[in-house]
Amino acid sequence: MRELWWVSLIKSAVIINLVMGAFAYTTWLERKVLGRMQLRYGPNRAGPFGLLQPIADLVKLVRKEAFFPNSAHEIPYILAPIVSCFTALAAFAVIPWGQGWTIHGYYIRGTLVNVPISLILIFALGSIGIYGFIVGGWASESKYSILGSMRTCAQLVSYEVSLALSVLGVVLMGQSLNLVDIVDKQQATLWFFLPQFVGLCVFLLGGIAETSRPPFDLPEADTELVAGYHTEYSGMRWGLFQTAEYINLIVLSALAVTLFFDGWHFPWVHSLDVLGPIWFLAKLAILVTCFIWLRASQPRLRYDQLMRFGWKVLLPAATLNALVTALLVVWI
């Protein structure tokens, strides 16, 4: 069945707004959970339970002066946050939300686009997103920004290797690079987090480093270093970088849910197919909360520890996992 073009258009608008809303309330959730874990309340002034806090933050960021360093390279400086935010959002185009619906005779597919190489597409978009961080630091013509860029660049490049290798096991077991196929395969056999537990661990650890979340938030390291690549950004341009970071986190969690936790499948989803996106979002929320929990619990790594962990622990683990999976898939 084919989907009409305007159905796709409406669906993409819905997904983008949903993801942006999820981003806004991830920041709220993060501040709330961190607060409670540190015996504080977190935001509780704007609206009930501080629920209007993300909107207040948005208004504040938009109204704030967006300063511009005198010697900055204009076009890359402005383009960098846009690129990183765009690539983060675009990754959601291939994440499956459900098995597809038919409403009044119009067919709605479960994903925005169903490409055969959707997993590679997500990794490619993530790699382009890194350019935003590197170019942003370079274009602001500031020592601290460029140092921050280098730090970010080194970390993201070294962890991307393990991240890509960690999903290899899933690809081998699912025998497809298409996320829809991988989800269906999990439904047919079993959720991949059981046979691919090592892969899941490497994927999550590498993913935390990729999205520069604590305890791997060396790119930013807000308590000990200058803010990093976005030192010279303010207002909503800075906000776009922050948006990109959080949406990357959501994309990563969505990918983990899709690859290891069977995406939108859960009991009763086949009798009531509206439940697909709800189960998906519920799994997503649990995973995002775990990331926030991790932030509250673990201290930041030193830079040499970070590099050593990435190259000496994660990479061998991911490689071994991929090799063992390949052997088992061939022999069994």
Added chain:
Amino acid sequence: MDLSSLVPATFKGFGVTLKQVFKKPITQQYPEYKRPVYPRFRGRHRLWKHENGLEKCVGCSLCAAACPADCIRVVAAENTPENRVSAGERYARIYEINMSRCIFCGYCELACPFDAITLGNDFEISEYNRDDLIYTKDMLLAEPIKRVPVADPELFDTPIPYYKTNS
């Protein structure tokens, strides 16, 4: 890295943070709950009068001389039999404190030979306008409009401050 101790230690950390979620936050919600200040807390200034209605301040300007922030302005005038304002020979015709400069060190209080000026307990004295922060003599002589609770000395006035329940 010793994995056998690293992994349990890491998970212990998760347990510690998770335990806090179920405790009541210790945050004091400030505008609703005002924590009592110490009795010797130095806040908004106050000028005092004698019981017979005469001002204690004699316009000697010692407070202005002691002020490290240079925020006190005193202009003295002679008392006359028709216009007797203070108990001494002279009185402060103008007594102004610029609260935007004051650092609440309390030296004016120490310098004053007649205990005419003291520092009170009020700290909620912010304004939207800098001009409103220049306190005139009338304002300083009057009762402060805003009041903050003062702690019970039995509980709080100890050499080593310790907080009892609900503080």
